[in-house]
Amino acid sequence: MRVWRIRADQDMGRSSLIFLVTVLWPVKCVVISTKEPLGSGSCTDYGQVFERTYSIPGEVVILECPLLHNFPDTPYNVTWYDERGSEITELEQSVMLKKTQVWFFSVTMQQQGKYTCEVRTVNECYKQATGLVVTEMTSENCVRPQWGVQRISAHVNDLLVCPLRRYLESVDSPSIQWYKNCELLQEDEKFASNKDMLYIRKVHHDDAGFYTCKLTFRLAGVIREIAETIECDVKDEYLMKPRVIEPVNEIIKVERGSSFRKDCVVEVHGKGILLVEVFWKVLLESKAQFISLNTSHRVHQEPMNESRTENGYRIVRTLSVSAVSEEDFYLNFTCLASSSRGHPTGQITLVPADPNLLLLLGLLLGSVALLFVTGVLLCTTFKVELALSVRTVFPFLYKTTDGDGKQYDAYIAYPRVLEGSSKKAEIFAMSTLPQVLEGQYGYKLFILGRDGLPGEAVVDVVQDALSRCRRLLLLYTASSLCSPEAQDWAEQQTGLYQALVEDSMSVVLLELEEIRQPLRLPHAVRLLKDKQGALQAWKRRKRWAFWDGKSEERVTSLEPSARFWREVRYHMPVRGKAKQRNWFSF
Template identity: 30%
Template sequence: MGLLHLILLSTFLSASMTSESFHAMEDEALVVKCPQDCQNRTVRWYHTQSNQLIPAEEGGRIHSSGRFLWFLPTSKEDSGNYTCVTCYYNYKKQYTVSVMVYPHKQGICFPSQIRYPNDTGTLTSGRIVCPTIDNYENATIVKWYKDCKALQGPREKYLMGEKYLFIKHPQKTDEGYYTCHFTYTHNANVYNVSATRPFIIKVCPSPIPPRIQYPTDNAVIKVECGSPVDISCRALLGIGKQNIAVVTWEVNEIKAEDLDTSRFREDRQFFMGRDWEYYGESILNIEEVKEEDFLSNFTCVALNEIEHVKLTVTLQLKVPCKGDNHSTYTTIGILVLLVIIALLLILYQFFQTDIVLLCRGIFKPYKTQDDGKIYDAYVIYPKNRTNEANFVEYFVHQILPDVLENKHGYKLCIFGRDMLPGEDEANAFEMRIQKSRRLIIILTPQLIQYEEFGCEHQIALYSALIQNNIKVILLEMETIGNYEGLQESLRHIIKQQGTIKWKEKHQECSHASNSKFWKLVRYHMPLRHKPSQLNHAV
């Protein structure tokens, strides 16, 4: 029984085999390594087909020494399988390696089979390492080739090291197959070796502020009434393909996708320019120009992950539309009407807040349709990291609910008050923001250093700026200055709509809902929604 066990163990130890392939050009040196680390072991090389031992003495064209097998130089007849056998006491293991030698052919400097894997290049790193050179001692690079042609160019463009080629500021035109030709000295004999690998530039996306190339801001496009017209807008959005890239049209602040599809159609495309510049283009097609289009503002919006920019163009009539009445009385009537409208607009501008709140109080224009929302506003504020009481916490949890909820019937969602114990914060933020009609953000100098504000903040601003499905109300509780310390997205919203500032005098009558501060807050709040019959029944 013990003898049988030894026989089975010996058989197992000698049965393991692996395989590896080597490729080379004819008449060049080739050094093959046994895949196994054979240190302190006996290694023998054989021709696999004939099982003929390859001599270990140097001097022959093909000879072995320990882990290495030399072909000095290679010949077409060397193609085939070779076996290296390692022995260590009773442990025996053999490996099969495949050698393929390719002859030189006119017009082909390297067969595709012997190209080495890509040595990744970038816009900031253009280093190409010579393949296999570490396998040859006393090797010296003689020359580099690109696509089978000797490398040429300004001296400052290329830097050649002992084992690599460095391309300064690589461009798209530098891509191709690079061959390093080096010499290998063995026993005073010099042999040639060549190795080829592709060089491909991989560009990391680099966002820059978007730049609209055309049209120019406030440009006037002349068209004919009743005829079709295409308005094109192109913008540079960054270097390399961008994660967030939008170029679109708005007509009187209405997105093109929400316009009448029988008259408006928008076509968008994105493409890569030279030097990996990433562009977006939007073409607004108007099937039939109408008189109302000459009073409209056509706004191009370009957006990436840094910011968004806008410009506006207008249409101008080439030929009067049919049916236009150019009589003197009509012209005078239009001018008088415009003057009246201008005066009304000026009055409305000064008393807009009071007029709107007065109309709401008289007509009580409740919305009854079900918009899927639960809260009138979601409140975001910098959380207090200590147990010390502060005015912001008191304002959010006492004053704000008392005025908006108790006195005016709004429903707010406030962190800490309306969150369930153990609820996942990220999911809770996103769900409640989506269920809110407004987003109230409390601004204080503490917000600039408030790192934990990120998750709730990002979800909210994504909904406001990208999805554009919620309006923002900014309450500046303390003077912040020039806002430079705030995030870019917040600065953009402040630039667009400003903030509602809390003054010290408001603290004396902080609950007075008829003060200027609370009038502005109520003006920006949505119309109150009547609960649906189902909710009322529940």
């Protein structure tokens, strides 16, 4: 199993941090890449990763190819070789190849060594090796030959994380059990487990020791196990979440041209290394800007002043304005205390000492009215453009689609070319749509006929593909979806029919031609169009309506308006950067 033991015994300065970790990201050796013959071509060799995989005889071992993060969207093939250079196959019952992994069902001492992962794309080839170490278990207290170290804090609630969490998505029916010194831990007032974490309430020094998490799962109808040991250290040092004592949303009256100073006071209770940064920022033109640290500037923040208190620490940082000007009024000056425990804030707003209340009220009401009217007009006219701009500029406001269990951004559905029907929907689906959405914007599409495997039943392909897609894009023209044959086609696609009728996923209708007889559309499509409308590619693109289809070059070069593509992107999944975090609440 992949574990490390790291100890830190020397105190370091404020700028140094002491971390004890149990699972490290793969660290590659620093080597000079070389190319040497392997198979039918040459491969760029990245040497051997520094990380090792440790196990004991008889357990399941999973080796993951260390190169795959370099090929997020490129088609590739993965081949594994053992230390002798022989290709690993599934001829032996004790070995299985699963996607990019090699599984050893019951590893032996003879199987330890170096294993090379070779990744081939259309034009390139890369390889890198990883090491497997198999060691007999000789300890009498169930401590494995290698283990990781995790530190928890005394007198508070804390948790341990199972290093096997990285395998949960690779196995079927996973379950984790926790042991301490060979004894199975039962959930009670002291211990509670949740998926891959063990929660320990009111940590005491007696809670230190060796903990083992065992992952039980089903593979090919057989129940198998993997385990790893953690050495738990209990430390007395613990810092609570910072508290901003002042300011607390204050409105301060000041004279124009006068100097102004305001302290931000933060208290941190507990013992340990203080890892809190306090600074001032201001919101200008809807963007937060940090106040300058240069004391020669008119508006600046002074260096932090830290001091110890009976209960912990006290931090003071002063905001200084040498001469208050008109532009300083009505701005939100925010003091932020940043730490791993949280980010509390406090705000102040500067206002003139003797304001004209009537003028102020009139300006306020006028500004609110103007902002309201402007906002309504902007949202009504430029809703799509504004939404796309916000997604681009502030991706961290939206949750990432990674880890949602979906493989594709959209399933592209269109009636296959029927006798006497137009080929426009098929050409648009197979050529124009991938060129724009995949080529220009990086979306991942599933197109029936392009991405399915030959010989598979269409109904099975549709149901399976829809379950792995976040959106359904249905393309149609007047001739492709209004005929009786096309209506039968739509009802035969069981998964597609359920998505349209049962509203099981977000559906976007792409109308490539003006439908002059909407009653001829399938009932489910007609209801969906009445409910949410359709994106009409034919608007402001008259040549689509009169296209005669004589030139293939003309077909691939014709595209709807830029407005149409913006509407399509607006309805596609948002690729944000914010990650979902689940914190255990005691």
